[in-house]
Amino acid sequence: MPIAFTEKNRIFHLSTKHTSYLFRVFENDYLFTLYYGKKLRTADMTHHWQVYPSGFSPIDQTFTDHDFSQDLMMLEYPVYGHGDYRAPAVCVRFPNGSRLLDLQYEAYSIQKGKLPLDGLPCTDGAEETLYILLRDRKSGLGVRLSYSVFYEEDVIARSAEIINSTNDTVILTNAMSMSTDLPIGDFDMISLDGTHIRERQIERKPMRNGTQSVESRRGASSHHHNPFAVFAAPHTTEFAGDAYGVMLVYSGNFLLRAEKDAFSSVRVQAGINSFDFTWELAPNESFITPEALLSYSDKGLNRLSQQYHDLIRTHLGHTKTVGKRRPIVINNWEATYFNFDEQKLIDLIGSCKGLGIDVFVLDDGWFGHRDDDRTSLGDWFTDKRKLPNGLYPLIEACQSVGMQFGLWFEPEMISEDSELYHLHPDWVIGEPGRTFCRGRQQLILDLSREDVLSYICGAVRRILRENRISYVKWDMNRHMTDAYSRLLPPQKQPEIYHRYIKNLYRLLDTLTKEFPDVVFEGCSGGGGRFDAGMLYYTPQIWTSDNSDAIARLRIQYGTSLAYPPVCMTAHVSASPNHQLGRTTPFQTRGLVAMSASFGYELNPLNLTDDERAMIAEQTAQYKKIAPLVVSGDFYRLISPFEDDDCAWIFVSKDRSEAFAIYARQLLRPASNGRRIRFAGLDPEADYYIEELQRTFGGDELMYAGLSVPVLFDFHAVSYTMHRVN
Numbered sequence: 001m002p003i004a005f006t007e008k009n010r011i012f013h014l015s016t017k018h019t020s021y022l023f024r025v026f027e028n029d030y031l032f033t034l035y036y037g038k039k040l041r042t043a044d045m046t047h048h049w050q051v052y053p054s055g056f057s058p059i060d061q062t063f064t065d066h067d068f069s070q071d072l073m074m075l076e077y078p079v080y081g082h083g084d085y086r087a088p089a090v091c092v093r094f095p096n097g098s099r100l101l102d103l104q105y106e107a108y109s110i111q112k113g114k115l116p117l118d119g120l121p122c123t124d125g126a127e128e129t130l131y132i133l134l135r136d137r138k139s140g141l142g143v144r145l146s147y148s149v150f151y152e153e154d155v156i157a158r159s160a161e162i163i164n165s166t167n168d169t170v171i172l173t174n175a176m177s178m179s180t181d182l183p184i185g186d187f188d189m190i191s192l193d194g195t196h197i198r199e200r201q202i203e204r205k206p207m208r209n210g211t212q213s214v215e216s217r218r219g220a221s222s223h224h225h226n227p228f229a230v231f232a233a234p235h236t237t238e239f240a241g242d243a244y245g246v247m248l249v250y251s252g253n254f255l256l257r258a259e260k261d262a263f264s265s266v267r268v269q270a271g272i273n274s275f276d277f278t279w280e281l282a283p284n285e286s287f288i289t290p291e292a293l294l295s296y297s298d299k300g301l302n303r304l305s306q307q308y309h310d311l312i313r314t315h316l317g318h319t320k321t322v323g324k325r326r327p328i329v330i331n332n333w334e335a336t337y338f339n340f341d342e343q344k345l346i347d348l349i350g351s352c353k354g355l356g357i358d359v360f361v362l363d364d365g366w367f368g369h370r371d372d373d374r375t376s377l378g379d380w381f382t383d384k385r386k387l388p389n390g391l392y393p394l395i396e397a398c399q400s401v402g403m404q405f406g407l408w409f410e411p412e413m414i415s416e417d418s419e420l421y422h423l424h425p426d427w428v429i430g431e432p433g434r435t436f437c438r439g440r441q442q443l444i445l446d447l448s449r450e451d452v453l454s455y456i457c458g459a460v461r462r463i464l465r466e467n468r469i470s471y472v473k474w475d476m477n478r479h480m481t482d483a484y485s486r487l488l489p490p491q492k493q494p495e496i497y498h499r500y501i502k503n504l505y506r507l508l509d510t511l512t513k514e515f516p517d518v519v520f521e522g523c524s525g526g527g528g529r530f531d532a533g534m535l536y537y538t539p540q541i542w543t544s545d546n547s548d549a550i551a552r553l554r555i556q557y558g559t560s561l562a563y564p565p566v567c568m569t570a571h572v573s574a575s576p577n578h579q580l581g582r583t584t585p586f587q588t589r590g591l592v593a594m595s596a597s598f599g600y601e602l603n604p605l606n607l608t609d610d611e612r613a614m615i616a617e618q619t620a621q622y623k624k625i626a627p628l629v630v631s632g633d634f635y636r637l638i639s640p641f642e643d644d645d646c647a648w649i650f651v652s653k654d655r656s657e658a659f660a661i662y663a664r665q666l667l668r669p670a671s672n673g674r675r676i677r678f679a680g681l682d683p684e685a686d687y688y689i690e691e692l693q694r695t696f697g698g699d700e701l702m703y704a705g706l707s708v709p710v711l712f713d714f715h716a717v718s719y720t721m722h723r724v725n
């Protein structure tokens with residue numbers, strides 16, 4: 001059974017296939033963490049509470065026969081004010097000004113499966129869920145913790161519900177989704193950090209005493225930090241060693257922090273950022289936190305990533321895409337930017353004939369009178385100057401060459417030069433009487449308002465109903481400033497960030513359910529909102545506005561630490577590259593992009609015949625290897641952050657097929673050829689490698705490795721493997 005409770009010691013034991021998570025209701029009904037790590041058969045962990053008294057750790061008077069301090073214990077959901085000086089998981093302000101809480105265990109229940117989370121995106125299909133009810137006995141305030149066990153994927157999903165069962169309105173000032181104390185604090189913290197066009201670069205640093213965190217205060221999860229981190233033993237590699245992962249299913253302001261205390265235990269917490277956040281809770285109201293996904297691997301980082309990949313691919317969001325190849329897209333952004341008209345697009349679409357592309361996506365610039373980024377956001381009707389006959393001729397042109405049609409929106413934004421702004425200047429986020437910041441020349445609609453939500457929903461719905469559209473790219477090109485809503489009362493102003501995100505989720509939920517056959521692609525200036533919250537609704541996200549294949553090696557490699565490659569959109573773009581000016585071979589661009597959800601971002605009319613022929617070859621190749629990208633195991637082999645080159649491999653679950661790429665960043669002079677030791681293959685089987693037209697043993701490919709050529713700068717090769725016995 002995934003969840004067991006031992007009455008005698010009041011120990012809860014959550015088991016997945018390879019991991020155990022244990023906590024205990026201790027004396028005086030406090031909830032203590034006992035263990036998280038490699039699977040235990042059974043455990044009598046009653047000896048694990050022993051701690052030696054320490055000066056300046058306050059003694060809890062309720063324990064009469066021995067000294068006891070919360071400051072020294074591993075706490076399952078710590079509070080403020082009762083002796084523990086480390087970061088609390090929940091903080092409340094009562095009407096009398098008190099901020100003190102003391103949560104004690106009251107009851108538990110175990111249910112089959114898993115319930116939805118009050119309009120927040122979350123995983124489904126867990127085997128069992130454990131609910132623990134804690135109560136602050138003085139005020140009556142309750143906290144319900146939930147733990148859902150994904151047995152096969154080795155993931156535990158956690159969230160908390162703060163229940164105001166007092167007679168007064170209280171103010172919630174902090175509500176973490178999870179808190180866990182790990183006893184051995186000798187960890188490296190690994191996070192995915194960066195900025196626009198340099199997203200999710202792997203940062204690995206030994207933890208020091210004190211708090212280290214990643215967070216966002218930008219209203220979106222951001223390019224700068226990602227709501228995901230790994231705590232790995234110092235010698236953990238891609239293939240060996242302990243690694244704990246924490247992922248938050250949330251797209252707004254988040255905080256993921258780890259605090260190493262004087263005794264080297266580490267408290268890990270993840271949740272909504274308490275910076276500029278409060279939430280008013282009237283009597284009988286409750287607040288449900290976003291979901292946090294915990295996973296542990298004793299087989300290194302690749303295994304940990306694969307656990308998250310499997311979970312996201314099969315238990316997060318609309319299941320229509322599970323196991324299916326995503327469409328090959330051609331997007332006109334880098335081909336035309338805003339500079340197009342009907343004929344130019346029809347010519348571009350016509351030139352895709354026979355290239356094997358599934359969908360043409362019309363990007364920014366088709367609505368209002370948008371010739372640049374200063375105008376028209378909010379006016380979601382076609383620009384008659386550029387498209388006098390609407391979208392219809394483009395859709396027809398697509399169909400005549402066997403493609404479907406997709407469309408770009410940026411629904412959360414508004415330009416001051418728009419009809420919408422003239423009608424509803426009060427719909428923007430910002431305090432009247434102050435000048436506000438623009439980002440990319442635009443303002444943000446106050447999506448915490450119901451009228452704004454229903455306008456956006458209606459505008460997008462109208463276009464989708466009136467046109468045959470099979471793909472939507474949902475963009476968001478600035479971060480929030482001036483966080484003030486004209487409708488919220490003063491005491492609710494700090495709710496604006498979370499209300500915005502909750503309504504964004506409602507909006508996406510409504511539209512994705514109403515148009516179940518449309519593929520929604522997320523985007524925020526590339527990968528500015530690449531998180532599990534968005535992946536629930538948009539099963540793939542434009543990974544970065546940086547389409548340079550060599551920069552993409554690091555971006556895609558870093559992103560794969562948390563998210564499956566099939567969730568990353570990657571396109572072959574023109575060379576020299578528009579963001580970096582780098583010239584790269586067509587083959588490299590193809591191989592990097594096809595290691596994800598594949599497409600093009602260029603004008604085929606500007607290509608040579610050879611390049612056009614290569615597109616047809618690449619799309620055919622992608623269609624063959626797509627099942628591996630969609631549902632295979634992904635292994636990182638050579639890190640572009642540590643080496644001059646980079647390699648990865650996809651292996652089918654039954655180990656019969658594999659696809660690897662090996663790519664060069666910069667060639668160090670006098671480099672020798674190297675051997676790549678592949679992973680995930682069957683050592684007992686033989687594999688035919690198409691590109692080499694030779695057969696090798698799986699054991700040889702994994703243990704001795706394959707000698708690969710010395711590649712010049714920016715070149716890449718692939719190895720497509722088929723088991724032959």
Ligand code: DGJ
Binds near residue numbers: 364544
């Ligand atoms: C940012 C996106 O990431 C690009 O791909 C493109 O859609 C532009 N916005 C359009 O404004």
